Amino acid sequence: xxxxAKNLAKTExxxxxxxxxxxxxxxGGIAYQSxxxxxxxxxxxxxQNGIDLGISEATKLLDGLETKGKITxxxxxxVLDKITPTLNYQEINAVDIVVEAVVENxxxxxxxxxxxxxxxxxxxxxxxxxSTISIDYLAQPLARPENFLGMHFFNPVHKMPLxxxxxxxxxxxxxxAKTVGYALAMKKKPVVVKxxxxxxxxxxxxxxxxxxxxxxxxxxxxxxxxxxxxxxGWPMGPAYLCxxxxxxxxxxxxxxxxxxxxxxxxxxxTTAAEHLLKNECLGQKNGHGFxxxxxxxxxxxx
Ligand code: NAI
Numbered sequence: 001x002x003x004x005a006k007n008l009a010k011t012e013x014x015x016x017x018x019x020x021x022x023x024x025x026x027x028g029g030i031a032y033q034s035x036x037x038x039x040x041x042x043x044x045x046x047x048q049n050g051i052d053l054g055i056s057e058a059t060k061l062l063d064g065l066e067t068k069g070k071i072t073x074x075x076x077x078x079v080l081d082k083i084t085p086t087l088n089y090q091e092i093n094a095v096d097i098v099v100e101a102v103v104e105n106x107x108x109x110x111x112x113x114x115x116x117x118x119x120x121x122x123x124x125x126x127x128x129x130x131s132t133i134s135i136d137y138l139a140q141p142l143a144r145p146e147n148f149l150g151m152h153f154f155n156p157v158h159k160m161p162l163x164x165x166x167x168x169x170x171x172x173x174x175x176x177a178k179t180v181g182y183a184l185a186m187k188k189k190p191v192v193v194k195x196x197x198x199x200x201x202x203x204x205x206x207x208x209x210x211x212x213x214x215x216x217x218x219x220x221x222x223x224x225x226x227x228x229x230x231x232x233g234w235p236m237g238p239a240y241l242c243x244x245x246x247x248x249x250x251x252x253x254x255x256x257x258x259x260x261x262x263x264x265x266x267x268x269x270t271t272a273a274e275h276l277l278k279n280e281c282l283g284q285k286n287g288h289g290f291x292x293x294x295x296x297x298x299x300x301x302x
Contacts, residue, residue, distance in 0.1 A: 009181035012174060015039055018182065019098035021116055023054030023085070025246065025285065026129055027101040029157025032058040035082035036158070037186045042084045042091045051085040058083060061158060089119045097182055099151050101129040104252040109133065113148075114141045125175050127151035131249065132202050132256040135168035135195040145170040151179050152199060153188075155244060161189040168195050197260025198253075206257045209250070210265060212238035217271035222290055243289035247277045 018034050020027045023045040031054060034041040045051045062076040071079075084091060092098055098120055102112050109128065117126050126148045128138055139145040150166025163183040167176050176192060183190035193200045216222050216239075226237025242250045254269040276289060283289035 006180060006184070008173060008177035009184065012177045012181055013096075015096045015178060015182040015185065017041070017095045019044065019092040019095040019120075021045075021092075021098060021100045021112060022102035023050040024101065024103075025155060026153060026157065027099075028054030028057040029155070030099055030101060030129070030153055031083050032061055032079075033153075033157050033186050033188075035079045036062075038082075039182070039185060040082040040084070042086060042095060044086050044089065044092060046087065048087065051087070055080075055083065055085055089115070092116070092119050093121065095120060095124055097125040097127060097151075097179065099127045099129050104131055104133070104249050104256075106133050106137065106256075109138055110141055113138060114143070117142055117144060117148075123147070125149070125178055127179060129153055132198045132206075132253040132260075134197055134260070135166050135171070139168050139170060146172040147175050149175055149179060150195070150199065151183070152201075154201070162201070163188040163190045164199050164201065165190050165192045166195050166199055167192060198257045202253060202257065203261075206254055207265060209238055209242065210254065210269060213269050213272045222272075239290035242273065243283035243291055243293075246283045246285050247273055247289055248282055250283075251277050 018039050019042040020030045021044050023043050031041050031043040043054055065071045066076050098116055102108055128150055129152055135150045139148050142148050149171045152164040154160035154162055165179050180190045222239040226239050229237040251269055251273050258265040281288045284293050287293045
């Protein structure tokens with residue numbers, strides 16, 4: 001399937017301009033990666049605060065590269081100039097693909113996706129960066145489901161090579177191929193997967209996180225679990241990973257998977273993760289999660 005999509009990607013017209021809806025952890029990362037690899041991108045949010053965060057994230061990453069001597073000040077400015085931040089929907093009307101990256105809530109996505117679709121040209125691809133929600137379900141309110149699919153990046157976007165391209169029942173071959181082409185242009189490794197709750201990676205990951213939550217509930221120290229999993233060879237343990245993902249996104253995603261696979265996802269996220277969420281411990285995004293985080297003078301989380 002991948003070979004076929006990659007071959008087809010070569011014959012499809014290139015993505016000249018992209019858009020991203022939601023300038024949070026993921027939207028900001030997608031904007032940075034697209035601009036850095038040469039595709040201009042419009043970044044739309046509903047709040048100025050979100051946009052400011054997205055731009056400051058991109059600037060921080062570029063500052064880091066400049067300090068290491070990997071890019072010049074000119075290149076940095078050139079990349080930043082390729083990101084157009086906006087609160088205004090009309091700015092996305094010329095894009096060839098738009099990636100929706102608003103909160104992981106099916107109701108919000110069902111409201112936002114048709115709005116996005118009505119703003120873009122008829123041939124534009126509308127993609128969702130959802131971590132878990134079924135693409136066929138998200139396609140329900142859309143007028144052009146053939147142009148809709150999942151384009152699932154991983155966090156942090158600039159570091160993680162994998163992108164899941166999720167084909168819904170009605171998604172056209174051309175939309176899959178163009179999206180694979182865009183992922184390759186962004187220097188990512190796309191994999192085309194079928195639609196189901198959690199797709200490929202999160203179907204494997206969330207039962208693991210569920211088992212971890214269960215152990216914490218039973219009284220095992222999460223720091224010991226993290227240390228053991230890191231010594232086992234994982235780049236970060238499960239508690240730290242939940243903090244990176246964000247507790248709200250983790251709980252939303254766990255609920256979607258539990259609804260989709262009730263027989264397999266029997267582990268209870270209402271224990272540790274929901275307790276943290278109720279206490280506003282969102283993870284790195286607000287500095288409190290399983291761990292506490294401080295920002296250094298450059299705004300880097302430590
Ligand atoms: P976030 O909470 O950091 O950012 C969401 C942004 O969307 C906020 O800036 C908010 O103002 C904005 N927003 C909300 N409603 C909007 C609307 N109607 N129009 C425009 N902007 C709107 O969320 P995050 O973590 O970036 O997640 C976004 C999506 O990416 C979710 O679907 C999530 O499941 C998915 N995802 C998250 C990953 C993670 O590790 N955090 C990894 C891969 C996918």
